[in-house]
Amino acid sequence: MADHVIVADSLRxxxxxxxxxxxxxxxxxxxIDRGEVVAIVGPSGSGKSTxxxxxxxxxxxxxxxxxxxxxxxxxxRDDQLANIRNRKVGFVFQxxxxxxxxxxxxxxxxPLRYSGNREGRKDRAREALTxxxxxxxxxxxxxxxxxxxxxxVAIARAIVNNPAIIMADEPTGNLDSRVGQEIIxxxxxLNQERGTTLIIVTHDPKVAAQAQRTIHIKxxxxxxxxx
Amino acid sequence: xxxxxxxxxxxxxxxxxxxxxxxxxxxxxxxxxxxIAMLAVGQGAQNTITGSISxxxxxxxxxxxxxxxxxxxxxRPLTIQDSQAIQDPFAAPxxxxxxxxxxxxxxxxxxGEKTTTEVTGVTPSYADVRNYKVTEGEFITEEQILGxxxxxxxxxxxxxxxxxxxxxxxxxAIRIAGQPFRIIGVLESKGGGSFxxxxxxxxxxxxxxxxxxxxxxxxxxxxxxxxQAASAEEVRTAxxxxxxxxxxxxxxxxxxxxxxxxxxxxFIQTASTxxxxxxxxxxxxxxxxxxxxxxxxxNIMLVSVAERTREIGLRKALGxxxxxxLIQFLTESSLLSLIGxxxxxxxxxxxxxxxxxVATATGNSFTPSVGLSAILLATIxxxxxGLFFGIYPANRAAALEPVEALRYE
Numbered sequence: 001m002a003d004h005v006i007v008a009d010s011l012r013x014x015x016x017x018x019x020x021x022x023x024x025x026x027x028x029x030x031x032i033d034r035g036e037v038v039a040i041v042g043p044s045g046s047g048k049s050t051x052x053x054x055x056x057x058x059x060x061x062x063x064x065x066x067x068x069x070x071x072x073x074x075x076x077r078d079d080q081l082a083n084i085r086n087r088k089v090g091f092v093f094q095x096x097x098x099x100x101x102x103x104x105x106x107x108x109x110x111p112l113r114y115s116g117n118r119e120g121r122k123d124r125a126r127e128a129l130t131x132x133x134x135x136x137x138x139x140x141x142x143x144x145x146x147x148x149x150x151x152x153v154a155i156a157r158a159i160v161n162n163p164a165i166i167m168a169d170e171p172t173g174n175l176d177s178r179v180g181q182e183i184i185x186x187x188x189x190l191n192q193e194r195g196t197t198l199i200i201v202t203h204d205p206k207v208a209a210q211a212q213r214t215i216h217i218k219x220x221x222x223x224x225x226x227x
Numbered sequence: 228x229x230x231x232x233x234x235x236x237x238x239x240x241x242x243x244x245x246x247x248x249x250x251x252x253x254x255x256x257x258x259x260x261x262x263i264a265m266l267a268v269g270q271g272a273q274n275t276i277t278g279s280i281s282x283x284x285x286x287x288x289x290x291x292x293x294x295x296x297x298x299x300x301x302x303r304p305l306t307i308q309d310s311q312a313i314q315d316p317f318a319a320p321x322x323x324x325x326x327x328x329x330x331x332x333x334x335x336x337x338x339g340e341k342t343t344t345e346v347t348g349v350t351p352s353y354a355d356v357r358n359y360k361v362t363e364g365e366f367i368t369e370e371q372i373l374g375x376x377x378x379x380x381x382x383x384x385x386x387x388x389x390x391x392x393x394x395x396x397x398x399x400a401i402r403i404a405g406q407p408f409r410i411i412g413v414l415e416s417k418g419g420g421s422f423x424x425x426x427x428x429x430x431x432x433x434x435x436x437x438x439x440x441x442x443x444x445x446x447x448x449x450x451x452x453x454x455q456a457a458s459a460e461e462v463r464t465a466x467x468x469x470x471x472x473x474x475x476x477x478x479x480x481x482x483x484x485x486x487x488x489x490x491x492x493x494f495i496q497t498a499s500t501x502x503x504x505x506x507x508x509x510x511x512x513x514x515x516x517x518x519x520x521x522x523x524x525x526n527i528m529l530v531s532v533a534e535r536t537r538e539i540g541l542r543k544a545l546g547x548x549x550x551x552x553l554i555q556f557l558t559e560s561s562l563l564s565l566i567g568x569x570x571x572x573x574x575x576x577x578x579x580x581x582x583x584x585v586a587t588a589t590g591n592s593f594t595p596s597v598g599l600s601a602i603l604l605a606t607i608x609x610x611x612x613g614l615f616f617g618i619y620p621a622n623r624a625a626a627l628e629p630v631e632a633l634r635y636e
Contacts, residue, residue, distance in 0.1 A: 058544060058629045079548045086546020097541045097633070101243050113232060114546040157545070 004067075005164055005197045006032040006055060011064035011074075013050050013220075024050040025061065026220035034164075035195045037188065039208035042217035049169075051217060052201045056167040057085045069164040086115050090158025090196075092187075094170035096150045098142040098157075104129060105138040108156045115161060128156040131193075132186060148179035152186065159190060165197040166190075172207060184210060237558040244531075248563060251527045255567025255612070256574060258517030259605045263575025263597060265513040266604075268582055269506025271595035276498045279425075280491060286462050287356060289489040290452040290469060302485035303477050306447040312472050313454060319472060321465035323457045326353040327433065327449035331441045335429055337401030338390035344382075346403055346429045348436025356455045359430075364397040364412025367432050371411075375434045379408040383416045384426035403429060404440055462490055514608075520567065521612035528560050528620035539624050540632025553625040560617025561610055568609030572602055 013025040024047045032038050042048040053059040054066060057073055060081075066074040069088050073081065090111075091097075098107050108125040129138055132152040142150050151171060158166050168187060172180030184200075184207055191198045200211060208214050216223040241248040290313075293302045310327035313319055329348035334341060353359065354366045361380065371378055379401060386393045389401065399410045408431065417425040431440065456465035466488050473479075473486050532539070539552055579595035586593035 053630050056544075058633070079550075082543060082546050082548045085544060091544050093541075093633070097537065097544075099538060099541075101239055110542070111545045114542075114548075114551060118229070161546075 003034045004031045005034040005036075005069055006030070007065075007067040008055065009065045009067075011051070011054060011061045011066060013047070013054065013059070014062045023220055025054070025064075027064065028217070028221050030215055030222055032165075032197060032199065034197055035191070036213065037191055037198045037211045038200070039211035039214045040199060040201045040217060041203070041205075041208050041214055042223070046217045047220040048201055048217045050220075052167060052169055052199075055165075055199065056089050056091060057081050082114075086111055087161060088164040090161070090163040090166040092151070092154050092158050092166060092168040092171045094173040096142070096147075096154045096174070098150055098153055100142050103139045103141055104134060104145070104153045104156075107142070107153055108160050111157060111161045124160055125156075128160040129153070131159070131190070132156045146179075147175050148182060151175065151179075151183050155183070155186060155190070159194070159196065162194075163196065165199055168198065168200045170202055171200065172202070172204060177206075180204075180207070233554055233558050234562075236555065237562050240531075240559060241562060247527060247530075251523050251563050252567040252570070254520035254523035255517070255564050255609055256520075256571040258513070258520035258612075259568045259571025259609050260574035260578060261513035261516050262510055262605050262608070263572055263601055264578035264582065264595075265509035266506060266601040267575065267579035267595035267597045269502060269509050270598055270601070271579075271583065271593055272505065273499060273502035274596060275593050276502060277495045280494045280498060286456040286459050286465075287491050288454040288456065288462065288466055288469065289491075289494075290454060290473070290486060291450070291489075292486055294484055294487055304443075304445055304448045305450075305452055305473075305486065306445065307449055308447060309473060309476055310449060310452050312476055313452065313469050315472075319465065319468040321456055321461040321468055322454055324352045324356050324455040326350055326356040326453040326455075328353065328451050328453065329433065329436045329441045329443070329448075330450050331436075333404045333429075333440065335385065335389070335401060335403050337399065340389045342385065342388045344385050344388075344427050344429055346431060346436070346440060348433040348441060349430050350433045353430070353453070356453045358417075360415040361412040362415050363394065364410070366412060367430065371432045372434050375438055376432055377406065377408045377435060377439075378411045378432065379403065380412045380414055380430040381410050382414045382426045382428040382430075385429060386413055388427075401429075403431065406439060462492070466490060517609065517612060520609075521564070521616040524560050524563055524613055525616035525620060527563075528556060528617055529623070531559070532556065532620045532624040535624075536627065536632045536635040539627050540629050540635065543627070543629035544633060549625045552627075553621050556621035556624050557614060557617045560621065561613040564609045564613025565606075568606050571609065572605055575605070 008028060008030050010027040010029050011025050012023070012027055015022045015024055028051060040048050040051065054061050057068065061074055064074065065072060068084065071084065073084055076084065105125050108128050109121055112121045112124060126138065129135060132155050134149060134152050134156065137145060137149060142153065145153065166187070171183055171187065175183060187198055188210065190196060200207060202208055290305065292304050307327060310325055313322060314325045326349060331346055332343055333346045334343050335346070349367060350372060351367055351369055367378065367380065381396060383393050386396055390396060390399065393413055396410050396413050401408050401410060414428070437446065454465060454469055456462040469488055470484065474484065477485055479485050542552060576597050579597055583593060583595050
C-alpha cells in the first residue's frame with residue numbers, strides 16, 4: 001500500500017450566499033502520496049480554491065473526511081486546526097503575504113514563534129533562508145527585495161517548520177515567466193532534497209506540466225486524473 | 228510566543244504609525260493628567276482644611292449653646308458659671324484647661340487706619356488651649372482680668388492692616404468700638420485658616436469685653452467654651468464629663484441637651500467628608516475625559532484591525548491561534564494606554580504643581596498633593612481602559628476566518 005500523505009474522501013463544501021446555496025465541492029475524493037508533486041488545475045469557479053483551503057486546513061468541509069499525514073483533520077476544532085497548519089502545512093501565496101515591517105529573517109521565523117519551541121529558532125530560520133539562496137539578504141525588508149526574492153522568502157517561511165506538505169497557490173502568478181520558472185525550479189529542488197509533498201494550484205499549463213501528476217477539477221469534482 | 232516577543236511586535240506595530248499612535252496616546256494623557264491633577268487638588272484642599280483645624284489647638288472640645296440635632300425650646304445660654312463648673316478637677320478630671328470666650332465683630336482704629344475685625348474676650352488659659360504665642364509683649368494676665376484692664380493683643384494680620392508692621396507695637400494705642408485700648412502684645416502668625424483668618428484678631432481680657440465691648444442680655448453669658456482634654460485619648464472622657472456637668476446644671480431632660488459639644492475630630496471629619504465629596508466630583512469629571520480617551524483607543528484599534536486583515540489571515544494560516552491574535556491586539560491597546568498613563572501622571576503632577584504655585588502667588592497657602600494611591604489608581608485605570616476598549620477590536624480580529632481574511636483586499 002502506498003504511503004498517502006493526503007486522503008480526501010467525498011468532500012463537500014456548501015456556501016450559503018443569501019438564499020442561494022452554492023456547492024463548491026460535490027463529493028470530491030482524491031489521494032496524494034508522500035513526496036509527490038501534484039498540480040491542481042481547473043477553470044475559475046471549479047472549486048479548486050475551496051479544495052486548496054480545505055487541504056491546507058484553512059477551512060472545514062461541510063461533510064466528508066480528510067486525513068492529513070495520518071490525522072483526521074476534518075473533525076478538528078479551530079485551534080487544533082491552527083496547530084496542524086503550523087506543523088504540517090507550508091503556504092506559498094500568489095501575493096507573497098510577507099509582513100512589510102519585518103526583516104526577511106523575522107518573516108521566516110514567524111511560524112516558529114507560533115509553534116512554541118524556542119530552541120534554535122533563529123538558526124532554523126537562517127538555514128531555511130540559505131537553502132532558498134537568500135543567505136545574504138536576511139536583514140532586508142520585503143520592500144527592499146525583488147518579487148522573486150520575496151517569493152523565496154515566502155518559500156523559506158513555508159519550509160522552516162519541516163511541514164508534511166507545501167501548498168503553493170499560484171506561486172508564479174505575480175512574477176514574469178523567467179523568475180516564475182526559477183521559483184518552480186526551487187520548489188522542485190526542495191521537493192527532491194527534503195521529500196516534502198508539493199501541491200501547486202495553477203492556471204499555467206507550463207507549470208502544471210512539470211508536476212508528476214495533475215488533478216483536474218471541474219464543477220466541484222475530479223474531472224479526470226492523468227499522469 | 229513569549230511575552231517579550233509579543234511586546235516587541237506591539238511596539239513595532241505602534242511605531243510604524245507614529246502620528247496615529249501619538250494622537251491616541253494624547254487622548255489618554257489628557258484623561259490621566261486631568262484625573263491626577265484633580266485628585267491632587269482635592270487632596271490638597273483636604274490637607275489644608277484639616278491642617279487649619281488642627282491649628283485651632285490640640286485635644287480641644289468646643290462647647291456651645293443649642294442643639295443642631297434636635298429642636299430644643301429656649302436653650303439656656305452657657306454662662307461663666309458653667310465654665311467654672313467644668314473647671315472643677317473632681318467633677319471633670321479629664322479636663323486640664325477651660326477657656327470661655329465672648330466674641331463679636333467690631334470696628335478697630337489705630338495707626339491712622341480703620342478695620343473691622345473679630346474681637347474676642349478671653350482668659351489667660353486661652354493661650355494654652357488655642358496654642359497662641361506672642362512674638363512680642365505678653366499674654367493677658369489674671370490681674371488684667373480682675374482689673375478689667377483696657378489692654379489688647381493684636382493679630383499679625385490686623386497689625387499689618389492698621390500699622391503696616393508687626394514689630395514695636397507694644398504700648399501703641401488703638402480704639403475698639405470707639406474706646407481706647409493699649410496694645411500689650413502681638414500674636415504669632417498661625418497661617419491662613421478656612422474659617423476666616425486666625426491672624427486677623429484682637430484679644431482683650433474677658434471681663435473687659437463683658438463690661439465694655441460685648442453686651443449680652445444675660446451679663447454672665449459666654450459665647451463659646453473651649454475645653455482642653457488632658458490627652459488625645461481622654462478627649463472622649465472629657466466630652467462625657469463636660470456633658471454630665473452641663474446636664475446637671477441646665478436640668479435638661481434625658482436626650483434633650485440644650486448644648487452641643489464638638490471635638491476637633493468632629494470638625495476634621497465633617498471637613499473631610501466635604502472635601503472627599505469634592506475630590507470624587509472633580510475626579511469623576513476628569514474620569515470622563517479618560518473615558519473619551521479610551522473610546523479613541525477603541526476607534527484606532529478598529530481601524531488597525533481592518534487595515535491588517537490580510538496580516539491576521541496570514542498569521543492564522545501560519546498557525547496563530549485565536550488566543551495569539553487576541554493577545555497581540557490587546558497588548559497594542561494596553562501599551563497605548565499604559566504609555567499615555569505614564570506621560571499623563573507626569574503631566575498631571577506638573578499641573579498640580581502649577582495650581583499650587585498659582586494658589587501661593589494669590590496668597591492662599593495650598594499645596595496639591597499627588598498621592599501614591601492616585602498614581603496607582605491612574606495607572607491601573609488607564610491600563611484597564613486600554614484593555615476594556617481593546618477587547619472588542621481584538622476579539623474581532625481573533626474571530627476572523629483565515630480564508631476570508633486572506634482574500635481581503
